[in-house]
Amino acid sequence: MNTEEFKANLDAIATECLAVRVRMLSRVVTKIYDEELRPLHLKASQMNILVAAAKMGVARPVALCELLHLDVSTLSRNVERMRQRGWLEVVPEAEDARAQPFRLTAEGRTLLQQAVPRWKEAQEKTRRMLGDGVVNLLGKTFKQLQRAKTAS
Amino acid sequence: MNTEEFKANLDAIATECLAVRVRMLSRVVTKIYDEELRPLHLKASQMNILVAAAKMGVARPVALCELLHLDVSTLSRNVERMRQRGWLEVVPEAEDARAQPFRLTAEGRTLLQQAVPRWKEAQEKTRRMLGDGVVNLLGKTFKQLQRAKTAS
């Protein structure tokens, strides 16, 4: 590859790379939620897990990881941190001794309730920043990715 | 907040939360690039920095961080890792003794050249996965975020 070609490729990567874009977007958006949730000592990533667990009732790690496209080892440690803080508890599972399903504790539920108004604020800020077009397309992509995962 | 209300809020968060969406998208897309780049022992996050440095010639950390919405402390350590591998080098800066501008080494440049075809493959996979609508809108959002940063 000669210098000219290389420069052209660099330009293409710099201006078009989708990894750069989504990663930057993730940093920017995460920051908005983290700032809003900081008084509760809660992070956006942790709220994700609390909400999913609340919705599931009793959450099995593998199922939650497929839903969120999250590595099980990542979830394992995140859950452990939240368990130590008393937000989650592991529930005994008779049917499969390998499973370590978990659910919200009362404290976790209270925390989540306190987080709701702050989440709404962050959500609105982000919506304004991104605009409805991006928000709607992100929604479609999100559902598509979840289908893709469960279908495979 | 009563139980009904809380459940409705949980549903809203689970189905609409923009942080959940962009973070998941970031994980999915990053994985595609990381897998493609793995034979080069290079990660998407590192390629971002190499490309930006290559484009800038001599990159000043603060400037690069504003461009990518990256914390300076994050960049500091990422650069250090890449410096240890011989991909980047810090260049002396006479005008401001605080500055630690850096640039690609010859090895860094070679690595980046090797990464180009792999990047193209990952980019194409991702484009197919997301569709042109999302890709184009992400591009607009990206430029908008870069403007917002440089304007402030």
Place this chain on the structure above:
DNA sequence: TGTAAGTAATTGTATATGCAATAATACCAA
């Protein structure tokens, strides 16, 4: 029924990320 293959979760290791505090330098204004 007993073993081989598969599955669930954890642990070791490494990178990425950001906040708070700090150190060193630059700039500005009285």
Place this chain on the structure above:
DNA sequence: TTGGTATTATTGCATATACAATTACTTACA
């Protein structure tokens, strides 16, 4: 000029993230 403020980068600390290897258990099949 000097004293306070702003800027640049690094470091301590904590969390998030994923891959590879491992452990423990389950399932299938021969």
